[in-house]
Ligand SMILES: Nc1ncnc2c1ncn2[C@@H]1O[C@H](COP(=O)(O)OP(=O)(O)OP(=O)(O)O)[C@@H](O)[C@H]1O
């Protein structure tokens with residue numbers, strides 16, 4: 278085998294694989310270039326979800342005639358010139374690669390006029406090689422039009438999804454950018470129709486325009502600084518929380534990022550405010566010295582590395598937590614504050630977690646021994662005993678042979694539903710129940726198209742959805758076990774999963790996450806009062822359900838406090 282140097286076009290096409298995943302990634306690169314050029318007004322025009330055309334017009338600095346050809350060349354950039362500059366980079370682009378990569382897999386046309394130039398110039402490139410430069414007419418600024426994405430790489434073209442799906446992704450890119458730069462004017466046109474027109478406006482108004490008035494109304498303003506770090510933006514209140522992490526906008530130095538460290542810090546800051554798997558909604562901007570963060574981790578630049586990850590995490594966590602803490606705003610009603618009361622006296626503290634865990638574990642071990650449950654004599658008390666009462670709408674108290682059992686009713690029910698769904702899916706499909714009154718909910722274009730494209734997968738999951746309008750979906754049938762729960766929320770969470778991971782993956786590798794999300798919507802909510810027979814029925818179902826000792830997220834569903842534990846608490850005996 279001989280080693281060969283690859284041709285330039287092929288190198289660009291390989292690089293394109295990393296940055297040009299779909300029309301939305303082209304749009305992201307073009308918008309970033311316009312922002313780097315200091316544009317005040319950005320217009321986006323899409324045809325056929327962007328696969329026929331993605332065009333961005335700006336009124337930025339423009340490109341001089343002699344630089345036009347270079348703009349399309351690989352490793353050519355006006356943004357950095359040295360390693361020092363790379364380490365301190367403040368512009369969104371710096372690799373000098375985006376346009377070259379895009380031009381290797383699409384038809385690109387750039388029309389640009391530098392501010393001092395007497396007129397504009399135009400350059401075209403189809404699959405790499407640029408044509409002659411021609412004079413053209415245009416006000417100062419740049420238009421880049423990218424047509425027929427993947428026209429020369431048919432294998433990749435096949436990966437493009439429906440127009441509605443691709444448009445949905447483009448819309449999301451547009452939204453991310455417009456949220457970060459409210460002081461600019463933005464327009465979005467699709468197939469000749471204006472779908473968004475935004476005047477320059479204050480950040481909070483932009484957030485209301487793009488994330489909804491409800492988000493804005495319940496959001497808490499954040500602005501904190503410490504040691505060269507600044508966190509500002511809007512933290513959504515508990516009522517804006519969602520079942521999916523799809524309204525989490527985090528920016529670092531103006532760049533939208535998906536960073537685990539930041540997401541984790543935010544999640545922790547919200548831990549006491551949101552229960553279960555509710556996902557916070559937020560729009561947050563972290564500002565720090567560009568030298569303290571490396572954005573050159575991945576070509577798409579949505580991942581980062583912080584030099585001092587720990588202090589960034591601590592800062593974000595505490596800044597957000599302080600903003601969210603009751604007193605800072607109207608105290609939110611939350612069930613979490615009931616869940617974990619701090620030990621009030623040393624005596625309560627004496628019943629340490631270690632003991633409780635130990636008791637729990639030994640009880641689990643006993644309960645999971647082969648089949649004693651089914652064989653128990655009828656007069657023998659069941660392992661989890663009989664319900665006595667409900668505590669604060671959250672816990673069930675039950676008495677069994679060993680003493681007192683505390684059950685987290687939501688977590689336990691969630692587990693039961695989850696196991697039922699999993700067994701049903703293993704056996705083929707989840708059983709459906711038609712709803713007498715379909716549950717109608719507002720959906721975006723992407724949700725509607727996801728529902729249409731994944732009919733079979735939805736059916737397997739026991740869901741039947743139909744579009745009742747361009748922005749409306751109706752749930753007509755839901756899984757039997759879940760039909761009385763929040764079916765619209767359930768449908769939404771399934772659609773989000775399908776759209777993010779595709780049906781095949783959602784039903785295989787991510788099956789448990791998917792079912793867990795479904796179960797969460799069905800399970801008895803905290804603060805619902807149950808009758809004693811209902812509570813006992815739940816206990817009996819727990820005994821019948823595999824792995825009912827912990828919820829889908831691995832937290833315990835119940836604790837045993839033995840009489841000996843209680844005696845110790847009251848310093849009895851010995
Ligand atoms: N809208 C625009 N206005 C002005 N100049 C532009 C515009 N788009 C591109 N350019 C010029 O073309 C060059 C190449 O753009 P390209 O996106 O390929 O690379 P980059 O932005 O420098 O780096 P990256 O690959 O990280 O995006 C830029 O450095 C810039 O000088």
Ligand SMILES: [Mg+2]
Pocket residue numbers: 306309310369370371375376
């Ligand atoms: Mg760029």
